[in-house]
Amino acid sequence: MNHFAPNVLMASGLAIGDIFVQLLAFALLLLLLKKFALKPLIKVMKDRETFVANEIDSAETSRKEAESFLKQQQETLEAARKEAQAILENAKKMGEDRQSDILKAAQDEAERLREAAIRDIQNEREQALVSVREQVASLSVLIASKVIEKELNAADQEKLIEDYIKEAGDQR
Template identity: 40%
Template sequence: MEFSWESLVFALIAFLILYFLLNKYAFGPLFSVMEKRRELVLQQVEEAKQTREQANVYVEEQKQALQQARKDAYDIIEQSKQTSSKQAAQIIELAKEEAVRLKDEAVRDIETEKNKAVEQLRSEVGVASVKIASKLLEKEVKEDGVQEELVDQYLKEVGGRS
């Protein structure tokens, strides 16, 4: 096998021409397509990163909203407990005031009825005294013992009626 410089030069020139043609017509568009694909992949990676960050932000917002809702619910429950305690205290206070008022009314009613009974008793005693005096005058008894008997008898009669 012989080495020929002419073949080598011819092969080298053919390779350079082929490389120039491939670079101009094949490699350029091929590299352009590959570059566009690389940019598309980088863009999709960036969009995925942004989407993941947005999802993380959304998850944090949801956690905060849930925590706030729990806090609000707890506050509402505590406020309801305080309100019910205040209402219970108010109801008890009103009941005590009503009991005192009813007691005072009852005492006044009792006092009024007592005064009426005393007044009625005085009137009955007055009537009885008048009757006793009239009976004593009718009899004209001069002995002290007889007068006392008449008073005792009349008091028994009056006592038997009531």
């Protein structure tokens, strides 16, 4: 065991020097990494974190704007539906009013025509009565003149009256 003991000491002495150099190299590597790699890496990570946070905020803002726009569009659509319904109801009412006006005008015109026809019929009736009266008067005068011209017996008078009635019927 003696034989290995000096080697172990030496090896451990060498190992301590090597360890010290390796520790010094490792510390120097850490300092260099910290200065040249870690700070830029942390900066990139912070920039990335800021970028992601901004994108999240932007997405949230966009979502809120989209919801607001959607709500506004729904309100606009509802207002348009109500306006369209009002227009339809107004048009329907105007159509019904127009229909009522047309019916009233037609009824008034029919009543006017009926009254005009009644007046025309009454005028025609009065003219017919006047004409009949004139014919009766002329026949009466004619009969009276014939009776005066000759004295008739009952049979002749009967025949004369029938002849004049026939003559009056033919003149009409």
